[in-house]
Amino acid sequence: MSNFRQSYQSEMDKVHxxxxxxxxxxxxxxxxxxxxxIRRKKMIFAMSTAAMVFLGSAVxxxxxxxxxxxxxxxxxxxxxADEETAKMQEGFQEAHSDTAANxxxxxxxxxxxxxxxxxxxxxxxxYDSLEEIQAGExxxxxxxxxxxxxEGYIEEQNYLVIANEVMVRLTGEExxxxxxxxxxxxxxxxxxxxxxxxxxxxxxxxxxRQDFTYTVIDTVxxxxxxxxxxxxxxxxxxxxxxxxxxxxxxxxxxxEQMDLSVYF
Amino acid sequence: MEQEKDRxxxxxxxxxxxxxxxxxxxxLAWVRLKNEQDAQDVVQETFxxxxxxAPRFKSREHEKAWFIxxxxxxxxxxxxxxxxxxxxxxxxxxxxVQREPEEDYLARERSDQVLQEVLNLSAKYREVIxxxxxxxxxxxxxxxxxxxxxxxxxxxxxxxxxxxxRRLKEEMDFE
Numbered sequence: 001m002s003n004f005r006q007s008y009q010s011e012m013d014k015v016h017x018x019x020x021x022x023x024x025x026x027x028x029x030x031x032x033x034x035x036x037x038i039r040r041k042k043m044i045f046a047m048s049t050a051a052m053v054f055l056g057s058a059v060x061x062x063x064x065x066x067x068x069x070x071x072x073x074x075x076x077x078x079x080x081a082d083e084e085t086a087k088m089q090e091g092f093q094e095a096h097s098d099t100a101a102n103x104x105x106x107x108x109x110x111x112x113x114x115x116x117x118x119x120x121x122x123x124x125x126x127y128d129s130l131e132e133i134q135a136g137e138x139x140x141x142x143x144x145x146x147x148x149x150x151e152g153y154i155e156e157q158n159y160l161v162i163a164n165e166v167m168v169r170l171t172g173e174e175x176x177x178x179x180x181x182x183x184x185x186x187x188x189x190x191x192x193x194x195x196x197x198x199x200x201x202x203x204x205x206x207x208x209r210q211d212f213t214y215t216v217i218d219t220v221x222x223x224x225x226x227x228x229x230x231x232x233x234x235x236x237x238x239x240x241x242x243x244x245x246x247x248x249x250x251x252x253x254x255x256e257q258m259d260l261s262v263y264f
Numbered sequence: 265m266e267q268e269k270d271r272x273x274x275x276x277x278x279x280x281x282x283x284x285x286x287x288x289x290x291x292l293a294w295v296r297l298k299n300e301q302d303a304q305d306v307v308q309e310t311f312x313x314x315x316x317x318a319p320r321f322k323s324r325e326h327e328k329a330w331f332i333x334x335x336x337x338x339x340x341x342x343x344x345x346x347x348x349x350x351x352x353x354x355x356x357x358x359x360x361v362q363r364e365p366e367e368d369y370l371a372r373e374r375s376d377q378v379l380q381e382v383l384n385l386s387a388k389y390r391e392v393i394x395x396x397x398x399x400x401x402x403x404x405x406x407x408x409x410x411x412x413x414x415x416x417x418x419x420x421x422x423x424x425x426x427x428x429x430r431r432l433k434e435e436m437d438f439e
Contacts, residue, residue: 001435001436001437002434002435002436002437003436003437003439004378004397004428004436004437004438004439005397005438005439007378007436008378008379008382008393008397008398009397009398011378011379012291012295012379012394012398015291015294017286017287017290017291018290018300018304020282020286020290020304020307020308020311021279021282022275022278022279022282022311022315023275024308025278025282025308025311025312025315026275026278026312026315030308031312128388128416128419128420155427156386156389156423156427158386171386
């Protein structure tokens with residue numbers, strides 16, 4: 001039987017490290033280049049999930065009247081907004097055309113964007129299992145499916161809580177299940193969208209036995225792999241579920257197992 | 265004049281730290297970020313921070329722990345890799361790994377797979393696997409530099425080993 005430690009050390013010893021020197025590290029030009037690179041990556045990765053880019057803004061005001069939340073297929077993904085904002089969608093898009101994500105790609109120093117990103121990072125909490133997140137987040141509402149009924153073996157669980165959002169990723173055996181839940185109960189209004197890197201096609205609806213109707217789309221990447229994406233708005237919650245490596249039948253079975261009555 | 269002497273001394277001290285730690289920290293950042301340029305940037309920023317803050321250390325172990333912790337914190341700021349869906353072999357890796365032509369083919373193939381499967385783990389598992397098996401830190405030391413409870417470190421090590429056992433073709437002794 002081989003020894004893992006020896007094998008791993010042997011391979012790591014062969015990894016080449018670049019030669020560093022003090023003068024290069026301390027040069028002002030190099031420092032600024034590194035800082036620009038790090039800021040750009042912070043903005044992108046704080047706002048990205050897998051192959052998606054989430055462009056969102058939520059007006060967070062002590063709310064007592066939340067209007068209906070709408071979600072629809074737009075461009076290469078989903079868009080959502082409260083009803084009032086959605087009515088003005090064209091005008092709203094024009095006023096906010098230069099999003100933080102676009103500024104990230106420009107590499108400019110967007111102080112407001114940086115503030116929002118760093119703020120989000122401070123609030124982020126990460127968990128490794130359903131038990132941990134349930135223990136760590138009092139009153140958590142999350143319609144997570146029954147793992148034992150899910151196809152394949154769940155190898156890894158990741159849960160991330162940032163402000164009003166919960167993100168879940170379950171990985172195993174060539175399959176990835178992702179869920180993003182947003183709670184707008186404390187918002188006066190919002191507007192957000194998710195853009196998938198791959199081409200979107202086959203828009204349709206799926207109605208569960210609980211009588212909840214999801215808007216469903218497919219994405220296909222350059223390797224011919226299909227992703228299935230389902231979105232729904234229930235009460236003040238918005239849910240986007242992504243299936244990679246699942247057949248449509250498997251994906252819909254999982255949607256059936258997600259109890260959305262928890263949102264009432 | 266005095267100021268210039270102090271500055272030169274600080275630079276010599278920095279160079280000494282670079283000689284001692286750069287290889288270790290670079291490999292840690294490389295495994296964590298799976299990107300050569302990012303890893304290099306993180307390590308340079310770590311040394312830059314050392315130069316600016318000039319921390320005092322109680323011992324060599326304390327010093328090493330400080331460098332590891334700062335490097336890991338910088339990695340986390342750059343890369344929220346828990347949400348990185350695709351685990352891909354970095355194109356740079358093929359050039360980075362120097363192979364000995366006389367090396368036994370089977371042994372080399374086995375080692376290749378070991379490193380590849382560690383890189384295929386998600387960040388939280390490959391981080392503790394690397395700290396434990398390559399940097400030879402104890403569970404307690406890993407907990408200290410990662411800011412996680414010892415129980416979390418233990419469960420991540422256990423889980424990381426389980427995944428590696430399943431994926432590695434050959435049965436391995438994980439000590």
